[in-house]
Amino acid sequence: MLTLLYRSDAVALLPFSALADICVRSSSNNRRLGVTGFLIEHEGTFLQVLEGEADAVGTLFASISSDTRHRNLAVLGRWEQPERSFGFWAMNFGPLDDPDFWDGEFAPLRDPQAFRRRSCDPETALAVLCRAYAFAGKVAGADPVIGDFVMGLSRPVRQPVSV
Secondary structure (H helix, E strand, C coil): CEEEEEEEEECCCCCHHHHHHHHHHHHHHHHHHCCEEEEEEECCEEEEEEEECHHHHHHHHHHHHCCCCEEEEEEEEEEECCCCCCCCCCCEECCCCCHHHHCHHHHHHHCHHHHHHHCCCHHHHHHHHHHHHHHHHHHCCCCCCCHHHHCCCCCCCCCCCCC
């Protein structure tokens, strides 16, 4: 199972409806490919993780790379692991509008410029995605007691390997 983590910058800020449309279309395509994924966007900075068989993830990432709605695309990590860590959805995106998301260690990242700079760091990007993934599961109605287990966060997520 290949996990690919990347970041990019929006060419123009996208409204919520456009992000929702991306996820709906991607979800259908990802199911067909056997890929799961999770996307967040904060004031024009995208972070995304994709998981699946290497060929499927490669094909999907080639398509994402040619999307003209973003630029400065950078792969932050790619690693193999036996199971998915972000396998709850074929595609979804994180609810970063909840003020609780930005508590504690994430408080400085609420500033868009700080987020843009720090999102280039693979460990920071992965930590933000993991937290947003857990928040999304709770928003989606996952039982908080078993939510982390269902979402694949009960086991340690491997740190990305720089490429």
